[in-house]
Amino acid sequence: MQPTLNDVAREAGVSSITVSRYFNSPDSVREATRLKVEAAIEKVGYVRNLIAGSLASATSRVIPVIVPSLSNVVFIDVIKGLQDEFEAHGYQMLLGKTDYDLARETQLIRTFLGWSAAGLVVTGLRHDAATRQILEHWNQPIVEIMELGEGLDLNVGMDHVAAGRTMTEHLLARGYRDIHFAGAELDRDYRAAMRYTGHREALAAAGIEEAPLLDLPVRQQMTSGAQALERIRDQHLECDAIHFANDDMACGAILAASRLGIRIPDDIAIAGFNGLPIGEHVTPQLTTIISPREQIGRVAARKLLARIQGEPVGELSHDLGFTLRVGGST
Amino acid sequence: MQPTLNDVAREAGVSSITVSRYFNSPDSVREATRLKVEAAIEKVGYVRNLIAGSLASATSRVIPVIVPSLSNVVFIDVIKGLQDEFEAHGYQMLLGKTDYDLARETQLIRTFLGWSAAGLVVTGLRHDAATRQILEHWNQPIVEIMELGEGLDLNVGMDHVAAGRTMTEHLLARGYRDIHFAGAELDRDYRAAMRYTGHREALAAAGIEEAPLLDLPVRQQMTSGAQALERIRDQHLECDAIHFANDDMACGAILAASRLGIRIPDDIAIAGFNGLPIGEHVTPQLTTIISPREQIGRVAARKLLARIQGEPVGELSHDLGFTLRVGGST
DNA sequence: TCCACGAATGTTAGCGCTATCATGTTAGCG
DNA sequence: CGCTAACATGATAGCGCTAACATTCGTGGA
Structure with a gap:
């Protein structure tokens, strides 16, 4: 089937953990080894098995994003902001839609957490008891977006x-x-x-x-x-x-x-x-x-990534404000 | 940490494989066993570890969707159609954006395939050689959407x-x-x-x-x-x-x-x-x-799911046509 | 030349689940 | 009442990777 780390390691004449290090902490492998590994990867056509890696390390670079609807531009813009930031940092977005149904939200969250997600983005501060219970016991960062208030963890939005x-x-x-x-x-x-x-x-x-x-x-x-x-x-x-x-x-x-x-x-x-x-x-x-839609996405993503990487995030709740634009219609 | 299948099994007084069967082929566990397992799941607050399951079975219910941009309503509508169908069938969508860069597309595909994806949705029929090479060796279903022509596998779009x-x-x-x-x-x-x-x-x-x-x-x-x-x-x-x-x-x-x-x-x-x-x-x-945007998404998803489940998909290339709507502007 | 120390690499075990095959259990029949 | 087939459950091994610890290597100073 697909070549594995071991195949690459054999080809390169090193151990599999060295190949693993080549991917996860490139600075810790010597130049000469790096070149051998790179050649071997190329030769056998290796593609990383992210699933095995995630299982072994109990974390993944997946971040679920839960929105109520995809028919509303607002959420599309937010998703765009999130996507840009996540993709730039090598995280992948798993998209879920609740149709404004809190029970569906619980179900989605339950499934998504099964992916050992690195964090979670969820729309709004209103959740049902089951969701709240799951998330309170989950010890990964969470951002609630769109509105402001007392949240589960981080919170980015406007008033x-x-x-x-x-x-x-x-x-x-x-x-x-x-x-x-x-x-x-x-x-x-x-x-x-x-x-x-x-x-x-x-x-x-x-x-x-x-x-x-x-x-x-x-x-x-x-x-x-x-x-x-x-x-x-x-x-x-x-x-x-x-x-x-x-x-x-x-x-x-x-x-x-x-x-x-x-x-x-x-x-x-x-x-x-x-x-x-x-x-x-x-x-x-x-x-x-x-409304700062795309910015909500960007800031939410940045705060989440900062939290994931153990960096300081500043205020838990972040108000991005809004601007009145006066046109001829009033 | 998180409870595992074994914890549930111990609580229910069955073996872990039975609990696994409860999830994956519920019809094969007896009523009485099912109830015990359900009670145990509830009691220990079990959440399935999809990663471990995917590693063991070498498949996942994740489907990557690759679009060039999220700033264009067209792709948003297509995504909506895809999302609806995938979510209804218990599949999760992993969203990637290329910014119209074919090299970026290759990179995204490489990463996504590392998730043992069940299938792939990609925009357009134009890919670079590297992408083509990866996808030709990948033996899971692929749908190329938006336009029509000679594709890698399935193809849904319009002329x-x-x-x-x-x-x-x-x-x-x-x-x-x-x-x-x-x-x-x-x-x-x-x-x-x-x-x-x-x-x-x-x-x-x-x-x-x-x-x-x-x-x-x-x-x-x-x-x-x-x-x-x-x-x-x-x-x-x-x-x-x-x-x-x-x-x-x-x-x-x-x-x-x-x-x-x-x-x-x-x-x-x-x-x-x-x-x-x-x-x-x-x-x-x-x-x-x-243009049949949302329908492209729906049909693409259905064909992909049919292929995944080994059902007949009909024509490989599916033309969804278009309608001229005459207004007062011409 | 030898030793010490940090850097680079290797060994081992196991993440949590499912495939596979083996075993037990039930119901139906003569 | 025993036998068999169909069904339900269990034991075992391993998916491909990484964490944790162990070992080896390379280099500079005595």
Whole structure:
């Protein structure tokens, strides 16, 4: 079958452990030996058996990443950031998706830990009891990403309540008073619900007690943004601004507005969240909050790798902040 | 440390191989034994060590997926399709990214095969000699995705030359005669270059020998679409249609047109490729070719799993076709 | 020249599981 | 009631590698 370390060792006239050292601590083999080993590897066409190595050393260079969905750009960007860093450091990413199901998350984690993973990246701070129990007994580094708070180990993200608050404060400062919040499936997307909480806080601070909410049960985001705009225009003539849970919906609304002859921001102002490229290309440009998606991935990966390599990681919880980008839509 | 099969076996009063059988061929253990084993697993908090199992059996339920980029929605959709199918069948996806570098591809494949992977998904039919050599000697199933042709093993995709031809035939049928093709980084994105080939073929068939090409070196796709539109309008007043390499660029152009007061399709027609949701939300709606991205992932996964499980896979090469969607932009 | 010491290499055992073959156990039949 | 076949379980060895310790080698100073 496949050649093994022993085949290489025989070919090179050394012992198998020397070949192993060639791979794992190259500095500890002499130049002359290194060359013999390299020639032997080339000759027999050796490919390392990472499985055997991982079993013997009880560690692997695999890092599972668990996200709720792959349909949401947000997670894609985070994955990109993670992937870049992991790949650059010779770690491999094992990708799992929960579909927002905490039981599925437990199951995935259980399977992944069976790979003697070097660490774990998991989305969010909310887990069920079983997950929590497994992870508390697991003594490898863990990063929980996206939001901030008391976590299992490391934590990298941003403050969604503050983001919602910031946007609504901006809308209030612009003079809008009857502001609706529109999202889709907020029960699943609880980080969007956190932004709604911030939205409510800002309104309350301005003496406005009502915080009308439209929560659509639709997946396709741009379409649901268009729907939300129409719905609110029909049923709430007094509404002067819509604070959308994300840019997809907000851009869907802006594009629908131009079809429907609704003037933005004169008839109604539109705000989003995420800072996707499309927001800069619609007319008027979308006012949004730029979330540090890819950076969350990068920083999470770096902190995890630092922890794995026994280096200092700094603060356990890392707030990457956000930026308000004001466009013509508000 | 972690409890092992032996710990479970001792607790259940059976031998370790019986516990192994409980996991790997549950039908071969008696009901009463099964219950004892389940109780023991629960009691000691056993988590399977997949690494040890894979070493002993020389197979693993890991499937590496190699794509050139994670910045392109196309690959994200394909990954989604793959992930869904793999996860549903208990296989785990190991994600690698080449950045369009064939040498990097070789390196990734070498590493991944070290995981005793059950199969492999790789993007495209173009590989360097080293990759080809490794894969030809590897006797596990492989699927090459996205385009069609003579492959290493299985192959799932669509005909990009035909797609380019189809779109240009449509444009010609609509009466456009001075059609420019605009893409970005076509040297890397050689599938887009294949569509340009189809475009040229269609023009030639209509007796048009010139096929003006604008190949921008820009990454951000919507922006480069806007740039391309401006560039072509300024330098080629006679141009009456732009065939874009993808929907991002095409939509960037449509959105820019509305800012610049360019009427579409009266001043210039715009066509795209991919069938992204945004194309249906811009005004006018984008004429595009819907590529079966997620389906490529699904079918590729199913064929690979069938092959792994020794079931018939049908045709080695599977053409998933494409659909022309005519919008108001042409 | 010899010794001492650090660097380089080797020997041994075992990581936790499954393949293989061997053994025990049950049910069915004459 | 004994025999057999089918089923269920067990004993053993080994997957390919690395950790831990043991040994050898090379070099510089007395």
